[in-house]
Every structure is written in C-alpha cells, then in structure tokens.
Amino acid sequence: PIALQHGAHRIGRRTDADMEKWRAYGLGQFIHWGLYSIPAGEWNGKQYSGAAEWLKSWKEVSATAYDSLMYQFNPTKFNAESWAETAKQMGVKYVTITTKHHDGFCLWPSKYTNFTVANSPYKKDIIGPLVKAYDKRGIDVILYFSIMDWHNPDWRYDIKTREDSIAFDRFKQFTRNQLLELLTLYPTAKGLWFDGTWDKSWVKQAAFADSLEKEMRAMRPGLIIGSRFRADEYGKRHFDSNGNMMGDYEQGWERKIPEKIADVHGNDWDCVMTVPENQWGYSKVWKGHIKTTDELLEMLAKCVSLDGNFVLNFGPKPDGTLRTEELDLAKGIGEWMGINSEAIYNGEYAGLVKQDWGYYVKKTGTNKIYMLVFNVPVSGALNVVLPSRTAISKVYDLGNPGQNYAPEEIGTSAYFIHLKQQTFKRPFVIVLETADNSKNSGAQYQKAK
Numbered sequence: 001p002i003a004l005q006h007g008a009h010r011i012g013r014r015t016d017a018d019m020e021k022w023r024a025y026g027l028g029q030f031i032h033w034g035l036y037s038i039p040a041g042e043w044n045g046k047q048y049s050g051a052a053e054w055l056k057s058w059k060e061v062s063a064t065a066y067d068s069l070m071y072q073f074n075p076t077k078f079n080a081e082s083w084a085e086t087a088k089q090m091g092v093k094y095v096t097i098t099t100k101h102h103d104g105f106c107l108w109p110s111k112y113t114n115f116t117v118a119n120s121p122y123k124k125d126i127i128g129p130l131v132k133a134y135d136k137r138g139i140d141v142i143l144y145f146s147i148m149d150w151h152n153p154d155w156r157y158d159i160k161t162r163e164d165s166i167a168f169d170r171f172k173q174f175t176r177n178q179l180l181e182l183l184t185l186y187p188t189a190k191g192l193w194f195d196g197t198w199d200k201s202w203v204k205q206a207a208f209a210d211s212l213e214k215e216m217r218a219m220r221p222g223l224i225i226g227s228r229f230r231a232d233e234y235g236k237r238h239f240d241s242n243g244n245m246m247g248d249y250e251q252g253w254e255r256k257i258p259e260k261i262a263d264v265h266g267n268d269w270d271c272v273m274t275v276p277e278n279q280w281g282y283s284k285v286w287k288g289h290i291k292t293t294d295e296l297l298e299m300l301a302k303c304v305s306l307d308g309n310f311v312l313n314f315g316p317k318p319d320g321t322l323r324t325e326e327l328d329l330a331k332g333i334g335e336w337m338g339i340n341s342e343a344i345y346n347g348e349y350a351g352l353v354k355q356d357w358g359y360y361v362k363k364t365g366t367n368k369i370y371m372l373v374f375n376v377p378v379s380g381a382l383n384v385v386l387p388s389r390t391a392i393s394k395v396y397d398l399g400n401p402g403q404n405y406a407p408e409e410i411g412t413s414a415y416f417i418h419l420k421q422q423t424f425k426r427p428f429v430i431v432l433e434t435a436d437n438s439k440n441s442g443a444q445y446q447k448a449k
C-alpha cells in the first residue's frame, strides 16, 4: 500500500450505534428545494434540457437574473409538519434535505452570506422547522451541502494563478464557517451528504478537507459523512489510492443501483433516486419515463437486499406544497410498507443464490429471511436454495400470516414454495424461518411430484 496522510482513516464498516442505526434505515427521502424550484426548468419561455436545479448553469441564464429569484422566494403554503407527515406515512426512516445546492442559495439564515432565506420575502428559516418536524416523528435528518457554490465570487473550478489560490483560500474558510454553523444550529442532524466536490479546485484540498472532516467529527461525535466529501492527496475520490473507501458509506450510487453484492465491496452505501429520469428540483415538465410505485418498490427491495439504503427524491413546488405525482407515490409506497416494512427495516444481504422471483433480505441478527416477490413464475413454484444442511422451520406470507406454505423439498436444502394464487396486485413478501439442520443426519426429501 501507498503511504497516505489523507486517505481512508478506517478500513471496513463503522460498528458504532449511530452507524448501525443508519445501516438499518432501508428507506429514505431526499428533498431538493430552493430558488431553482421557482423557474422549474423554464427560462424566458424555453425549456432547459438539463436537471431543473442546474438551470443557473444554462448559458441562456445570467447569474444576476437567476440570483434575483431570491426576491421571489415566498413559499406561502410551506408547512414542515405536512412534509414530515407525508414522509412518516411513506415509512421513511431518514430524510436528506438540501441546505445549499450548487446555486449557493441557503435555506437557513447563514451569517456568512446575504444569499439566504433571511433576505427573501419569506424571511424565515426553512431548515430548522424541517429538522424539528422530522425529528418529532422519529425520522433522522441528514443535511445535504454542495461545496461547489456558483454564487460565491471566490469559488473556482481550478486553481491556476496566485489570485485563484488567494480567492479559494477565502472560499475554504467560508465553507468551513457554513458547515460549523449548520452543525451548531441543527445539532440533532445525524450526518452530512456532500455534493459538488468533483472539480479540481476542491480535489486539490486533501489536507484542508481531511482536517475539516476531523473537526466536524470532533464537534459532533457519531456524525455520518459519505465518500463524496474529500479526495486523498493523489486526487482519488470515493476510494483512496489504496482502494479503501473514504468516509462512512459509499455515495457513488446516484440514479443507479448495484447489480450484485461484489459491486459494494462490503461497504455501507445509499442509492439516491429521481422519479423522472434526471430531475431533482421541481420541474414543470417531467419528460420521459416516470417511475411507478411498483418500480420504486423493486428498487427499494434490490438496494436493501444488497446491504444499501434507497433514498427517493421529492422536489417540492415553489409554493411549498408537494406535487400530486410525488404524493401518490408516497401513498403507494406507504401502503406497501404498512404491510411489509418488516422486510425492509434492519434488512441486510442474505447470502443466498439470487432467484428470478425477486430478492432475499435477511433480518439483521436473526435467522429470518424475507422473500420479496416481484416475478411470479408460470409454475407458481418459487425456488429456494439454502446453504447446505439448512432446514426451513416456518414459512408464511407477511401480508397474510394465516396463509401457510408447506415447502416441498426438492433436493439437499433446496425447496419449492408453491403459491396458492397466480395473480397478485402488488409485490408480496414470504417469510422463511430457517434452522440449522447440521445436527441431523442427511435430511430426507419428498420426491418431486
């Protein structure tokens, strides 16, 4: 291995209680809200082809004109309690909220810039009420923070001249001030979700970022910080020059999901997902495919089955209400979670051979295995292959406990679970309680009928 001062400072997963709680979440909510929600991807009557929250980067948009959106920010219908209640009904265990996106506008009254809610017609802090409303419902809060800040004149994409270096040193102090301010104002926040850290200017700040991360962790023991915050001294991000993950969980899964367990390298991770193809902030026009409840439930199941958390994005409207498509999805997911959340919370990779019918999730610390079924085979028989000498002691349908299945043993620790019906409206979950059978001599199995 290469001697590194600013690489990963821990090998393997964190084992403390705060991280174990994060690992158990399963389902989260992302909220992207800010000035970009006002134009919602449209400018001078033309549609921006990119993500709505990147509108300011469009060459047709002048920074001055964009920044004066601050004087239009007045979400009269904003109600933190109703967002938190929607999230509660959906069954999320944590929420990641944008405090400042790439455009630099702060949803809290930062004392380090005038570009905040305090100088908008709304005047009031948005982050505080949200933290309070979510905390009250037992939903942990993670604060999203973009390092890249298009409003701050000291931001640089790269550092080429002495002037760049002097300006960017001011920017680094500004960034440190804002982050310590956020941790001081919102002490119950469980972590920080960093973004906008890919440009050379920041990638060159291995020592500064490392010391800032240490300072934040010292200030808030247990704080959870992802792999996207800092680079090592060779500019390596997410994984340092020795291939060790930086931070506490992998943040690389943005709008994508790992295929197999080998893809996650034994690390904690979260997948953050948009409802349309690629819109995080509110966008008037949702182009292309809009994901359905069933699709999102399958993504959730896949993430949890591979040791990750699934975080679904909401882009609230400028008036502070949520759009109906997102409310409908929250309702659909919530109804499913109302019946099946036991298969999601405290779920982990089961270590079984993946079958076509869906995903296995093991309940952490137990011998309970959940079968999350999305694809019913024509045969109606779900194939289950367990580690050798593992017997099934109990099988039942989570949504219909009375429905007991007598698994048919078709080989050594291999079973068919015969479904009683052929069509299902929603994905469903079958619970397997397994028993270690290694004590008995070779188990007898019924000949396949």
Ligand SMILES: C[C@@H]1N[C@@H](C(=O)NCc2ccccc2)[C@H](O)[C@@H]1O
Pocket (backbone or CB within 6 Å): 032, 051, 053, 054, 195, 198, 254, 272, 280
């Ligand atoms: C969570 C999302 N991240 C922001 C973004 O710019 N993603 C594009 C991107 C994704 C992965 C590596 C670099 C850049 C989007 O605007 C959202 O905030």
